[in-house]
Amino acid sequence: GAVVSQHPSWVICKSGTSVKIECRSLDFQATTMFWYRQFPKQSLMLMATSNEGSKATYEQGVEKDKFLINHASLTLSTLTVTSAHPEDSSFYICSARSPGIAKNIQYFGAGTRLSVL
Amino acid sequence: RKEVEQDPGPFNVPEGATVAFNCTYSNSASQSFFWYRQDCRKEPKLLMSVYSSGNEDGRFTAQLNRASQYISLLIRDSKLSDSATYLCVVRETGANNLFFGTGTRLTVIP
Numbered sequence: 001g002a003v004v005s006q007h008p009s010w011v012i013c014k015s016g017t018s019v020k021i022e023c024r025s026l027d028f029q030a031t032t033m034f035w036y037r038q039f040p041k042q043s044l045m046l047m048a049t050s051n052e053g054s055k056a057t058y059e060q061g062v063e064k065d066k067f068l069i070n071h072a073s074l075t076l077s078t079l080t081v082t083s084a085h086p087e088d089s090s091f092y093i094c095s096a097r098s099p100g101i102a103k104n105i106q107y108f109g110a111g112t113r114l115s116v117l
Numbered sequence: 118r119k120e121v122e123q124d125p126g127p128f129n130v131p132e133g134a135t136v137a138f139n140c141t142y143s144n145s146a147s148q149s150f151f152w153y154r155q156d157c158r159k160e161p162k163l164l165m166s167v168y169s170s171g172n173e174d175g176r177f178t179a180q181l182n183r184a185s186q187y188i189s190l191l192i193r194d195s196k197l198s199d200s201a202t203y204l205c206v207v208r209e210t211g212a213n214n215l216f217f218g219t220g221t222r223l224t225v226i227p
Contacts, residue, residue, distance in 0.1 A: 006160075034214055043121075043204070043219040044161065093160050097213070106215055108160040 003027055004096050006109025013084055014117055020080045021112045023094030029074035030096035034106070035067075038091040047092075050077040084116045120144060123205050123218035131226050134195045138221045140188040140205030149208040150181055152190045154201045155220060161204055164190075195225045 003026040011019050023033055031052045036044040048069055049057040056069035068080040081088055093111040123140045130136050142150075150167035165172065167179040167188055178191040188205055205218035 032213055036217075041219075044217040046214045046216075049213060091158070095215075105163060105166075108162070111158075111160045113158070 004094065004107045004109045006094050006112055008112060009110055010113045010115075012115045012117065015085050016083055018080055018082045019084055019114060020078055021092055021094070021114075023077045023079070023096070023109050025075045025096045025107075028096075030077075031074060033071060033077040033094055033096045035069065035077075035079050036093045036095065038093065038111075044093060047079075050079075052077075081114065084114070086116045089114055089116045119218075120209075120216040121205055121207050121218040123221050125219055125221060127222040127224060129224045129226055130195055132195055132197060134225075135191065135193045136195060136223065137192075138190045138203055138205075138223075140190075140218055142186050142188070142205075142207045142216075144207070144209050145183075145186060146210045147186075147207045148210040150179075150188050151206040151208075151215075152177075152179060152188075153204040153206050153217075155204055156201050161206075161217075164203070192223075195223075197225050197227060199223060200225045 005024045005026050007022045033050040035047045037047050038044045046059050047062045050069045050071040052071045052074050058064045071077040091111050091113050095106045095108045097106050121142050152164040153161040154164045155161040165174050167181045169181050171180045176193045180189045202220040202222050204220045207216045
C-alpha cells in the first residue's frame with residue numbers, strides 16, 4: 001500500500017528556535033498533502049493543505065507566518081515551525097491522498113512529536 | 118458545534134466481548150466516511166471505509182445512517198490487540214481534507 005514517511009519522529013528544541021518537519025510520499029505522487037496537529041486527548045485538527053507548486057491553504061486560526069509550508073515537489077512537503085514556543089508542543093502529522101482507485105484514502109505519516117522547552 | 122462527535126469512552130471490555138461505538142456528523146452533505154484506529158503516540162491507520170449499505174470486514178462491521186447522520190462500528194469477539202482509540206472520520210462533499218472525531222478509547226481486558 002501507499003506509504004508516507006515523516007521525519008523526524010521526535011524533536012526537542014529550545015524556545016525561539018525553528019523546526020522543520022518533512023513529509024514524503026514514498027511510492028506515489030501527491031499533489032496535495034495535509035498537515036494536522038493533535039494535542040493530548042484531543043482530535044486531529046487540520047492546520048493547512050499543502051499544494052504542490054502553489055501556496056498552502058491555511059485553516060482559520062493557524063498563523064501562516066509561523067507555520068511555513070513548502071511543497072516543492074510531488075513527493076515532498078515540509079512544515080517549518082518558526083520561533084517555536086512551549087505552546088507549540090504537540091504531535092504533528094502529515095498525510096497524503098493516494099491517487100488512482102483508492103483516491104479517497106488518506107495515508108498518514110508516523111507523526112512528529114515536538115517538545116519546546 | 119463539532120463536525121464529528123463521538124463518545125470518548127473509555128470502554129473497558131473483557132476478551133471475547135462485543136462492543137459498539139457510535140458517531141454523529143453535522144454536515145448532511147458529507148460524502149465519505151471512515152473508521153481509523155490510532156494506537157498511543159502513533160499515527161491513525163485506516164480500519165475501514167463505511168458504505169451506505171453497511172459493510173463487514175472480519176470481526177468489524179460498520180453501518181451508516183444518512184438520515185440520522187450517524188455512523189457505527191461493531192467489534193465482535195474482542196481481542197487484546199483491539200485496544201486502541203477508534204476515530205470516526207468524515208469527508209465533506211467537495212473537501213479534500215478529513216474531519217476527525219475525538220476518538221473512543223477501547224481497552225480489552227484479559
